[in-house]
Structures are given as structure tokens and as C-alpha cells.
Amino acid sequence: MISKTYSIIVAAACAALLAATATLNVAIDPQCVFRACASDGRATANERYHRLLAYKLRAVETDGLLFSNSRGKAFDTNAVALALGAKHVASFAVSAGAITDHLPFLKYILSDQAAHGGKIQKVLLLLDADFFGTRPWTNLNLDSFLPPEVSGESGLRFWLRYLFAVQFKGWRESITSTARRDLTATPNVRLASLDGPPTGLVAAGGQPAQAEEAPTPERLSRISKSHKPFLNEQLRDLDEFVQLCRRKDIQLTIALNPLTRVNSSTYEPGRLEDTIASINEITDLWDFTAPEWLAEDLAHWLDVSHFRPEIAQVMLDRMFANAGPSDFGRFRRKAESGSLER
Amino acid sequence: MLFNSYEFILFLPLALAAHFLAARWSISAAVATTTISSLIFYAWWKPPFVVLPIASIVLNYWLASRILASPIAERRPLVLAGVAANVLVLAYFKYFDFILSIFEQRSASVPDVPLALSFTTFVQIAFLVELARHPEKVAPAKYAMFVAFFPHLIAGPIVRWSELGPQLDDRGRYRINWDNVALxxxxxxxxxxxxxxxxxxxxxxxxxxxxxxxxxxxxxxxxxxxxxxxxxxxxxxxxxxxxxxxxxxxxxxxxxxPVNFAAPLRSTSIIDLWRRWHISLSRFLRDFIYVPLGGGKKGGLRQCANLFVTMLIGGLWHGANWTFIAWGAFHGALLTLNHIWRLLRGPVRPTMIGRSVGWLLTFAAFxxxxxxxxxxxxxxxxxxxxxxxxxxxxxxxxxxxxxxxxxxxxxxxxxxxxxxxxxxxxxxxxxxxxxxxxxxxxxxxxxxxxxxxxxxxxxxxxxxxxxxxxxxxxxxxxxxxxxxxxxxxxxxxxxxxxxxxxx
Structure with a gap:
């Protein structure tokens, strides 16, 4: 083979691969960034991108915001608007959403509102005692990249990533989910994405009783899931979020989502309480993690992680109408964990 | 722009096509085109910062012209002024806060050093010194491409004019060479x-x-x-x-x-490692610091001191942090020890076991x-x-x-x-x-x-x-x-x- 043939074959094969990948990505569009297909219910869609598009469509009338991970999808935005006393609430409830998503979104929206003379009056921020402090999914996956306006990255880079990403699973998932979308209605939640990679850590000598315990898979898994390597960073982000709302005179309500017993028992004892206490050192909050009747009864849940819309409504009633069961939701004043109930 | 990015996959064929199409027009057009491509490549990082390499290229070229126009006796001060100016710019961006932090007894902040500054500074210092030693008329466009050529712009190899200059003058190099393309x-x-x-x-x-x-x-x-x-x-x-x-x-x-790495981690001594690791930097340090300090010509003790100072500067070049200074000093000490060992051992060819021990010690020290x-x-x-x-x-x-x-x-x-x-x-x-x-x-x-x-x-x-x-x-x-x-x-x-x- 001569060098010219070698060069042309290699270059042509590389170009063909690029072209084929780009064609597949545009045609299948797993993240729904090339056309509006997010409503197809495909699990690979970039919800962060679509939440921003939805906000932009009604930016002028938006004066309230809802930030959450997929658990917040149980909230009806009209009901949230009614509870908050807002004209329109834009939802940023996204799969595996974390404070690392919420803070840049809030910053972008505040500057966008300032640009057209609008003002955000109310914000409802839903946090999770189990995921707070774990590795966030922000900008980690193709489906979790923040839109370029929000992240500040070059728009070209954002689009090229989606054009040239080789994503066999994404293509397959999109094709199968499109094929079955008319057959079954599935809730748009992603359990797998919430579980995240196990990255456990436990202080040596800190818990001698456990050190003697046998290294069963369950125990190892519990130790892994309890690891919160990003806790301090996320607490700093939360503090910035709170301060930003304060500076902009925004009425901020923060709540911790309920957890099932099945879910909370997969963590080391005391770990979730420590996280709640750390969050509470920064801000007042509504703690919905505790009630036994909710944690034990899976009838209130879509799955072990996501509560039903009825529970979301009860949460709103507790926070904004002083109604609902009194054992559901404790209001904790900043740095006075468990001191005040109402 | 990173070589391993999607942007680069699109940039490279465009830059190549522009270069060889322009070369059909003239060599100057090809040189200018690739210089512009290289500046776009640089500007992709932070567009306003592209002013820095442009200004640096213009000022160094102006200085080079002054050196060429001056009588031989007056060239040395001009070269020294050029070297000092380049080092000062590097020091301002890279070491200013670090030096200040020493006097103010605080931790230095991480400096926002313009991309490629360390590499272009060394490339241009080498150029000025080489030009004073071997005067040669250099076209401005070719000088700009020599400094800004995107393959080596960001992280080397630290090329010399004597390596790239003659190639830029060679008309035959402005046609596609399929052997080189394949390789x-x-x-x-x-x-x-x-x-x-x-x-x-x-x-x-x-x-x-x-x-x-x-x-x-x-x-x-x-x-x-x-x-x-x-x-x-x-x-x-x-x-x-x-x-x-x-x-x-x-x-x-x-x-x-030029080849920049020669499987350095397979070396069986620190001296050998530094002949094979980041060769273009080692060569620069040798030619522009170690040799001017006296190299090995002024006795063993002086050689050790020269080696130590050279490695200390090499360490500092990597960044404004005591860690780099310590790293440079450590390697200076290792090289000194290695030279002393060679003196003591004499010209004996090491055995297989000796080489294995040498590799283990060298790799562990590295x-x-x-x-x-x-x-x-x-x-x-x-x-x-x-x-x-x-x-x-x-x-x-x-x-x-x-x-x-x-x-x-x-x-x-x-x-x-x-x-x-x-x-x-x-x-x-x-x-x-x-x-x-x-x-x-x-x-x-x-x-x-x-x-x-x-x-x-x-x-x-x-x-x-x-x-x-x-x-x-x-x-x-x-x-x-x-x-x-x-x-x-x-x-x-x-x-x-x-x-x-x-x-």
C-alpha cells in the first residue's frame, strides 16, 4: 500500500465515522437538543436544556421558581404558584438535580429577569438529605449538561458534543422508548440516575461497633452510599443560593423531600441526620423526611424514591397553608435543629 | 482548543486545507494563513488573550531586526535586553504574586497565566540568542508562523529557529507529502x-x-x-x-x-533520564543556562553548583510554587549525586543487575x-x-x-x-x-x-x-x-x- 492510499483511507474512514455519528445524533436525537422531542418521554432527554426552553417561553410572566431533582416532578406548578402566591412558576425539577444545577440556573434567571425588567418574587427549593453532598450529575452526562447560557461554556462546544457523541445506549434507548411511548405511560423519573455511583467513606475508629461487623455486601453498600465527598462544596453553594435570594429580596422556602424507609435504611445510621443538621446551619427549612406513616407505606410512592403528587400537595399545604397532618413536616429554624415546630 | 476535542476535529482539516490551498497562491500566503489559523487555535481559549502572543511576536521581531541592524559589538546588550524583556513579561504573569506573597508572608494565589506563555517565551529567547550568534534575515511572516505554529504553540516542543526556519524556507514543503501525511x-x-x-x-x-x-x-x-x-x-x-x-x-x-520524549522512564540513571525527558526543555536549559554559567568546564564543584542552579530555574519555570522549586532542587541534587557516582565508579559498563537496580532507583527517585x-x-x-x-x-x-x-x-x-x-x-x-x-x-x-x-x-x-x-x-x-x-x-x-x- 502506498502512503497516499493509506492516508486517504484513514482520513476518509475517520470522516465517514464522524458523518455517520452526526447523522445518527441528529436523526435519533437522544437528548432532544436538535428538535423538540422531550415530550416523547425518553429517559435520555437533557431536561436541564428543556427546562430552560420552557422558562424562556414564559419568562415575562414568571415570578416564581421551583428547584428540585426528579422528586419535585410530583409538584404541579400551578399548585405551587397558588401556594407561593406567584403568577407563574417555572419548574427546574430535573433528574438528579442538585444545588450545583440550581445555583447557576438561579443566577442566569435573575440576570435574565433583570435584563427585561422582571423580578422573581418567590422560590421553592427542594433538597434531599440522601443525595445532598454526593457527587452531583451536573455536566457529568450528556443528559445533564447545563445549557450554554447557564454554564457559560461556548455554544459551539455544547452543540458539537451532542453532534459527535458516540452513544450506543442513548441511541438504543431513544429508539425503544419512542417505539413504546404509545403503548405504556411511564412516569418520567429515573431511579437509576438517582442511585449514582457508590463512593463510600467511613472514618476509622469512629464507629468501633461497625468495624467489628461482618463486611456483608449490604453493609459495604451502606458505607458507600453514606459517603458525601462534596458536602462542603454543596453547602457553600447552598449558602450562596440563600444569600443571593436575600440580596434580591426573594422569598425563599427550602424543604427536604420525604424518604421511604427502604431508601433511608440503605444509609449509615445518623448520616442523613448529620446532613440535615449541616443544611440547617445555613438556613431555615421544612423537614419532611421523618414521618413513619409515610416512610413505611409504599402506597404513597411511585417507587422507593419518588412520592406521589398527593404527597406533594400535602407538603404545599403544610408549608404555605398551615394545613395537613401536623406530624408531617417540621419547620426548623436556622442552626436550631429541631427546636421549633409549627 | 484541545487536540482531543470535537472542535479540533473540525479545525484541523480546515486549517490544513487552507494552508495547502494558500500555498498554491504563494508561500507567503500559506505562512500567513497558518499563522492566522494558529492564532484562532489560541484565541479559542480566551479570545482577548490572543493580543499577548501577537504583541510578543511583533516586539521580538522588532528587537531581532534591531539586533541584525546593529554592529556586532552592540548586539550583546540588545540580546540581553530582549531576554530580560521576555523574562519580565513571564515573571509578571507567573511570579508577581508569588514574589509579593513571600514579602507579605501569605499564601500565593494561583496566577491566571496566559496559555503558552512559558513556551513562547523560551522559543523567542532562544531565537534572539541564536540570531545574535548566527545573523540571518528572517521574514516577519515566517517568524510569526515559527512562534505561533499551533502544533507546538501551547506545550512545545520548544523549537529552535535552526530547526524550523530552514523548513519554512523550503518551497518543497508547501506541497502535500503523502509519506509525511501517512506517518x-x-x-x-x-x-x-x-x-x-x-x-x-x-x-x-x-x-x-x-x-x-x-x-x-x-x-x-x-x-x-x-x-x-x-x-x-x-x-x-x-x-x-x-x-x-x-x-x-x-x-x-x-x-x-523534534522528538521530545525518548522513553525516559526506562532510564537507568537520572542523567540519562534528563537526556530523554522533555528533551527540548533540557536542551534549552543546557544551552542558555547551564553552559553560560560555565557548565562542566570550571571544575567538579562548580559543575555541581551549575547543575543545581539550572535545575532550580527549570523547576521554577514550571510554576510559581515552592513545590516546583523543591522539585528542581531535588533533581539538581540527584544529578549532582549521579555525577559524583560516575566519577567514583569510573568507566565501567553496568551489568544487567546493575542496570535493573539503576532503573529502580531512578524511577523511585523520579x-x-x-x-x-x-x-x-x-x-x-x-x-x-x-x-x-x-x-x-x-x-x-x-x-x-x-x-x-x-x-x-x-x-x-x-x-x-x-x-x-x-x-x-x-x-x-x-x-x-x-x-x-x-x-x-x-x-x-x-x-x-x-x-x-x-x-x-x-x-x-x-x-x-x-x-x-x-x-x-x-x-x-x-x-x-x-x-x-x-x-x-x-x-x-x-x-x-x-x-x-x-x-
Whole structure:
């Protein structure tokens, strides 16, 4: 083979691969960034991108915001608007959403509102005692990249990533989910994405009783899931979020989502309480993690992680109408964990 | 723009097409076109910062013209002024806050150093000195392309005018040379493979340990050694990958850049290692610092002092941090020891065992040095070195993380106590196995320059081994190159910067 043939074959094969990948990505569009297909219910869609598009469509009338991970999808935005006393609430409830998503979104929206003379009056921020402090999914996956306006990255880079990403699973998932979308209605939640990679850590000598315990898979898994390597960073982000709302005179309500017993028992004892206490050192909050009747009864849940819309409504009633069961939701004043109930 | 980015995949064919199309018009047009492409490549990082290399090129060219126009006796002060001006700009961006922090007795902040500044500064200093020694009229456009040529702009190799200048004057190089294109594509792909399949795989394991140490968390001996060895390999695969890609890209433009790495981690002595590691920097330090200081011509003691000072400056060039100064001083001391050892031993050819011991000592010393090089600050370096020396925390003080070794623990192949004692929370069996595999690749698999038999301005070739597996433009290699590209392209989603971009 001569060098010219070698060069042309290699270059042509590389170009063909690029072209084929780009064609597949545009045609299948797993993240729904090339056309509006997010409503197809495909699990690979970039919800962060679509939440921003939805906000932009009604930016002028938006004066309230809802930030959450997929658990917040149980909230009806009209009901949230009614509870908050807002004209329109834009939802940023996204799969595996974390404070690392919420803070840049809030910053972008505040500057966008300032640009057209609008003002955000109310914000409802839903946090999770189990995921707070774990590795966030922000900008980690193709489906979790923040839109370029929000992240500040070059728009070209954002689009090229989606054009040239080789994503066999994404293509397959999109094709199968499109094929079955008319057959079954599935809730748009992603359990797998919430579980995240196990990255456990436990202080040596800190818990001698456990050190003697046998290294069963369950125990190892519990130790892994309890690891919160990003806790301090996320607490700093939360503090910035709170301060930003304060500076902009925004009425901020923060709540911790309920957890099932099945879910909370997969963590080391005391770990979730420590996280709640750390969050509470920064801000007042509504703690919905505790009630036994909710944690034990899976009838209130879509799955072990996501509560039903009825529970979301009860949460709103507790926070904004002083109604609902009194054992559901404790209001904790900043740095006075468990001191005040109402 | 990174060589391993989607933008670059689009940029490269456009830049090549523009170069060779412009070359049909004239050589000057091709040179100007590629200079502009290179500045676009640079500006992709932070557009306003492109003013800096442009201003630097213009001022250095003006100074070069003044040197050429001056009588021989007056050239020296002009060269010195040029060198001083370049060093001052570098010092302002890179060391100003560090120097200030010493007087103000505070921690220095991380400087926002313009990309490529360290490399372009050395390229231009070398140019001014060479020009004073061998006066030669240089066209402004060719000088601009010589400095800004994007394959070497960001992280070297630190090219000399004597290497690239004559090539830019050669009309024959402005036509596509298919032999060089075939070789260039192959070298680029092999470099990209080193970066993505080896360096980037080690990176997260290294970061875990060094970040934890920087946060004040206790690190055990095995974790500290593991991370230091892994970082030594990561840096080698990362930086030599960049150099390979630069050479490959140069060949696509029908230009031959010098070999920058000669399998340095296979060296059996520190002297040998520095002949083979970042060759273009070692050469610069030798020619413009070590030799002017007197080199080895003024007695053994003076030679040792010169070596030490040269390595200290080499360390400082990498960044404004005591860790780099300590790293430079450490290597200065090692080189001095190595020279003394050679004097004591005399001209004896080492045995197989001697070479093996030499390699082990050299690699271990290099890894110790890399601990300082990678650590966030001198305190972190100190705590890691303490751990490596066996004076770190005991097993009961070290945290435990079962996640990376979950499978081994669950299968019962290792005990929790074993993982806690040997690895702690930040190192793992998986990281150890990966590091061992990378070490085996480094030792046993032929280097890109060996595989492709690329030799350009290589001062020594005694490092090359014969594997009987030399690249030729054959059907098998063609299929291999395409498959390799497919594998690498599929993994391109994981963006990581080249380590040497920061220097």
C-alpha cells in the first residue's frame, strides 16, 4: 500500500465515522437538543436544556421558581404558584438535580429577569438529605449538561458534543422508548440516575461497633452510599443560593423531600441526620423526611424514591397553608435543629 | 482548543486545507494563513488573550531586526535586553504574586497565566540568542508562523529557529507529502491513544489521593507511593502524548518537529533520564543556562553548583510554587549525586543487575520528585513524603472506602482490614492494578517514536529498542489506525486538559 492510499483511507474512514455519528445524533436525537422531542418521554432527554426552553417561553410572566431533582416532578406548578402566591412558576425539577444545577440556573434567571425588567418574587427549593453532598450529575452526562447560557461554556462546544457523541445506549434507548411511548405511560423519573455511583467513606475508629461487623455486601453498600465527598462544596453553594435570594429580596422556602424507609435504611445510621443538621446551619427549612406513616407505606410512592403528587400537595399545604397532618413536616429554624415546630 | 476535542476535529482539516490551498497562491500566503489559523487555535481559549502572543511576536521581531541592524559589538546588550524583556513579561504573569506573597508572608494565589506563555517565551529567547550568534534575515511572516505554529504553540516542543526556519524556507514543503501525511496521521493517533487510554485513566485515582492530602486527610504509605507512581506515569503518558500529537500534526503540514520524549522512564540513571525527558526543555536549559554559567568546564564543584542552579530555574519555570522549586532542587541534587557516582565508579559498563537496580532507583527517585511536583503546596508535599517514608498515619487513623474495591471485598478475596491498612479511603486495589498495567505498558510496549521510527533532532538514539514491529503504510496498519480512531472517538466525551497546558 502506498502512503497516499493509506492516508486517504484513514482520513476518509475517520470522516465517514464522524458523518455517520452526526447523522445518527441528529436523526435519533437522544437528548432532544436538535428538535423538540422531550415530550416523547425518553429517559435520555437533557431536561436541564428543556427546562430552560420552557422558562424562556414564559419568562415575562414568571415570578416564581421551583428547584428540585426528579422528586419535585410530583409538584404541579400551578399548585405551587397558588401556594407561593406567584403568577407563574417555572419548574427546574430535573433528574438528579442538585444545588450545583440550581445555583447557576438561579443566577442566569435573575440576570435574565433583570435584563427585561422582571423580578422573581418567590422560590421553592427542594433538597434531599440522601443525595445532598454526593457527587452531583451536573455536566457529568450528556443528559445533564447545563445549557450554554447557564454554564457559560461556548455554544459551539455544547452543540458539537451532542453532534459527535458516540452513544450506543442513548441511541438504543431513544429508539425503544419512542417505539413504546404509545403503548405504556411511564412516569418520567429515573431511579437509576438517582442511585449514582457508590463512593463510600467511613472514618476509622469512629464507629468501633461497625468495624467489628461482618463486611456483608449490604453493609459495604451502606458505607458507600453514606459517603458525601462534596458536602462542603454543596453547602457553600447552598449558602450562596440563600444569600443571593436575600440580596434580591426573594422569598425563599427550602424543604427536604420525604424518604421511604427502604431508601433511608440503605444509609449509615445518623448520616442523613448529620446532613440535615449541616443544611440547617445555613438556613431555615421544612423537614419532611421523618414521618413513619409515610416512610413505611409504599402506597404513597411511585417507587422507593419518588412520592406521589398527593404527597406533594400535602407538603404545599403544610408549608404555605398551615394545613395537613401536623406530624408531617417540621419547620426548623436556622442552626436550631429541631427546636421549633409549627 | 484541545487536540482531543470535537472542535479540533473540525479545525484541523480546515486549517490544513487552507494552508495547502494558500500555498498554491504563494508561500507567503500559506505562512500567513497558518499563522492566522494558529492564532484562532489560541484565541479559542480566551479570545482577548490572543493580543499577548501577537504583541510578543511583533516586539521580538522588532528587537531581532534591531539586533541584525546593529554592529556586532552592540548586539550583546540588545540580546540581553530582549531576554530580560521576555523574562519580565513571564515573571509578571507567573511570579508577581508569588514574589509579593513571600514579602507579605501569605499564601500565593494561583496566577491566571496566559496559555503558552512559558513556551513562547523560551522559543523567542532562544531565537534572539541564536540570531545574535548566527545573523540571518528572517521574514516577519515566517517568524510569526515559527512562534505561533499551533502544533507546538501551547506545550512545545520548544523549537529552535535552526530547526524550523530552514523548513519554512523550503518551497518543497508547501506541497502535500503523502509519506509525511501517512506517518503524521499514525503518530497523532498513537499520541491520542496514549492520552485517552492511559493518562486519562490514571488521572482520577491520582487526584483522589493528592486532593485528599491537600485537604489535610491522612494518607497511608501505600496510597502515597501508589499515587506518586501513578502520577509519574500519568504525566509521562500525557505530556509525551501531546508531544507525539504535535509531531504528527507538524508532519501533516510537511514540517518535522523534534522528538521530545525518548522513553525516559526506562532510564537507568537520572542523567540519562534528563537526556530523554522533555528533551527540548533540557536542551534549552543546557544551552542558555547551564553552559553560560560555565557548565562542566570550571571544575567538579562548580559543575555541581551549575547543575543545581539550572535545575532550580527549570523547576521554577514550571510554576510559581515552592513545590516546583523543591522539585528542581531535588533533581539538581540527584544529578549532582549521579555525577559524583560516575566519577567514583569510573568507566565501567553496568551489568544487567546493575542496570535493573539503576532503573529502580531512578524511577523511585523520579516518583518522589513527582510527589512534590503534583502536590498543591509544600505542606501537602511534606505530608505525602512523610507517608512514603513510613512516618505517616497508622492504619487505625486512615479512613476506609469500600466502593472502589467493592467486588474484591464482596467476593472475599481481600479483607476490610487489608484495604484499610494498605489503601485507606483514597487508593484501591483497582488503582494499583491499573498503575501496574500502565507501568508494564511503559516498560514493555514500544514508544510511538520507536514504532514509527521517527527521528528528528534526536541527540541520542541509544535508547531505541528493536521490537521487529515498525510502522509502514500497510493494509494492516491502516485497519489498525481506523479501529483506533473509532475507539478513541467513542471516548472523546471525557474532556480533560493536557497537564502541561498549565505550565
Amino acid at each position: 503524521g496521521l499514525t503518530i497523532f493517533l498513537l499520541g491520542l491513544a496514549k492520552k485517552i487510554l492511559l493518562a486519562d485513566q490514571l488521572s482520577p485515582h491520582v487526584s483522589l489521593v493528592f486532593d485528599a492530602a491537600a485537604a489535610g486527610q491522612p494518607i497511608g504509605a501505600a496510597a502515597a507511593w501508589g499515587a506518586s507512581i501513578a502520577y509519574s506515569l500519568q504525566l509521562f503518558f500525557d505530556f509525551s502524548a501531546y508531544s507525539d500529537m504535535a509531531v504528527g500534526l507538524g508532519l501533516l503540514f510537511n514540517l518535522r518537529l 516518583a518522589v520528585g513527582m510527589t512534590m511536583f503534583r502536590a498543591a503546596n509544600i505542606e501537602t508535599a511534606g505530608s505525602l513524603l512523610q507517608a512514603m517514608a513510613g512516618f505517616g498515619p497508622g492504619a487505625s487513623d486512615v479512613n476506609f472506602n469500600p466502593a472502589p474495591d467493592f467486588w474484591f471485598l464482596r467476593q472475599g478475596y481481600v479483607s476490610e482490614e487489608f484495604v484499610r491498612t494498605w489503601f485507606g479511603a483514597h487508593w484501591s486495589i483497582s488503582a494499583t492494578l491499573l498503575t501496574a498495567a500502565a507501568l508494564a505498558v511503559m516498560l514493555l510496549v514500544p514508544d510511538t517514536m520507536e514504532l514509527t521510527n521517527y527521528r528528528e533532532n534526536e541527540p541520542h538514539s541509544d535508547w531505541r529498542r528493536s521490537y521487529g514491529l515498525t510502522w509502514t503504510p500497510s493494509a494492516a496498519w491502516c485497519a489498525g489506525a481506523v479501529v483506533l480512531f473509532a475507539v478513541l472517538f467513542a471516548r472523546l466525551n471525557q474532556f480533560t486538559e493536557f497537564l502541561y497546558y498549565q505550565f
